[in-house]
Amino acid sequence: MTTSSSAPASSAPPFAAPKGVPDYFPPTSASFLAVRDTLIESARRAGYGYVELPVFEDTALFARGVGESTDVVSKEMYTFTDRGNRSITLRPEGTAGVMRAVIEHGLDRGQLPVKLAYAGQFFRAEQPQAGRYRQFHQVGVEAVGVDDPALDAEVIAVADAGFRALGLTGYRLELTSLGDTTCRPQYREKLQDFLAALPLDEETRRRAELNPLRVLDDKRPEVRELVADAPLMVDNLSAESLAHYEQVKGYLNDLGVKFVENPRMVRGLDYYTKTTFEFVHDGLGAQSGIGGGGRYDGLMEQLGGQPLSGVGFGLGVDRALLACQVEGVSPGDETRCDxxxxxxxxxxxxxxxxxxxxxxxxxxxxxxxxxxxxxxxxxxxxxxxxxxxxxxxxxxxxxxxxxxxxxxxxxxxxxxxxxxxxxxxxxxxxx
RNA sequence: GUGGGUGUAGCUCAGCUGGCAGAGCACUGGGUUGUGAUCCCAGGUGUCGCGGGUUCAAGUCCCGUCACUCACCCCA
Structure with missing residues (x-):
């Protein structure tokens, strides 16, 4: 390497990475790879086949799949027009793309369920923060075509086994049910009526209109107190959803997967139904979710496919890596050469x-x-x-x-x- | 989009109420000509983020600006 003495020393580098995107380099990059590969391996052991899908898709796919009213779609997507004047979006999540591929290639015309796993980067134009990046990495699985609570439990167990294989112990699994198309609208109305009677501020009132569930998860103690007696989805489930939920919990016990019920859990994506779950790690700061997912029974049909049910998760590789660092475990820790x-x-x-x-x-x-x-x-x-x-x-x-x-x-x-x-x-x- | 914090060597950071640029790590050369890590010596380590202001004098005080960061929001 030769050094150029002609250019004056400059304090600022000529280029910096765009805002909010992480660089991984040795030695940390070895752990990054190990985290990703360990999580994929856990899915592979349960019979999930790997899919490699494009990083960008037709914008309408996400608008329709994730939901127009979600924050993700309404203000966090990287969208641009390509040279053919098509509206293209960098994928903000993985499930919609997998469903598109399943429908497009007729993968759902064989034996069900279709079990697929993926890994890759995702993009959301949010304000960066500890554990929240504009480009982030996920490992995900989707099981499509069979509405069996045992499959919900399997998906959850795969995630749990993956985290355990990394050596993580300081996390918990939170579980709830969001109901189905019959009981959720009824409950939503009931909750909105309850919230309307409360002395809430303007901002919160608006949220109650848009997504009332979210108000239940408010962090402010005074709001928490106000909604302490609010009706809960889990107490208003249809007979079918309730049975499904009970069976999921039973299977989780069979699998030896510990969980805590959190009836106030919120999901930011519209497509979730029935079972939803989140893996939470204390010690990461505000962005404590290292993985989450659930069932999405209407999504396939919503995207123009057969009316097939589905269940899956997305695990945050970046956050799992942070969790490893917090817990002092270093997967993939090895020397550079022999x-x-x-x-x-x-x-x-x-x-x-x-x-x-x-x-x-x-x-x-x-x-x-x-x-x-x-x-x-x-x-x-x-x-x-x-x-x-x-x-x-x-x-x-x-x-x-x-x-x-x-x-x-x-x-x-x-x-x-x-x-x-x-x-x-x-x-x-x-x- | 809204707040708080921080910007000094490649990295991690000291530098009190203004008074000559600092440490550790890393890097380079040397201490027996064919032996690293340990030890010793020597040495680049620098627009003190950037611009303006106050002052005899600003890394230090004031204003602006940019970047990073944490948090709200939201989520992996």
């Missing part, structure tokens, strides 16, 4: 470069010192790489047909024949 090459001179360098191919092919994570650093600098590189062994090679070694294998932690060093390097290294690593 073995590090230290060449002395050009001849040795070309020998080590040549060796890197067979070593890596044998599964050894191998790096070497570039740039002609000299022994001291190259050894320093070996140390910083976290490698267990250094391969030191100089003129004397080449003449003798050997390479020095040095264990960095102990300082022990021994020559091995150059011809047997790969085998010797594998042996030294205990493989």
């Amino acid at each position: 073995v590090y090459g230290v060449p002395l001179g050009e001849a040795a360098k070309s020998r080590l470069v040549a060796l890197s191919a067979p070593l890596r092919a044998a599964g050894v994570r191998f790096d070497l010192s570039y740039g002609g650093k000299g022994l001291k600098g190259a050894m320093k590189g070996a140390d910083r790489s976290g490698a267990r062994f250094a391969l030191v090679l100089g003129e004397r070694d080449i003449e003798a047909g050997v390479v020095q294998v040095k264990e960095l932690a102990s300082g022990d060093q021994r020559p091995v024949p150059l011809a047997d390097v790969v085998i010797s290294v594998l042996e030294a690593l205990g493989r």
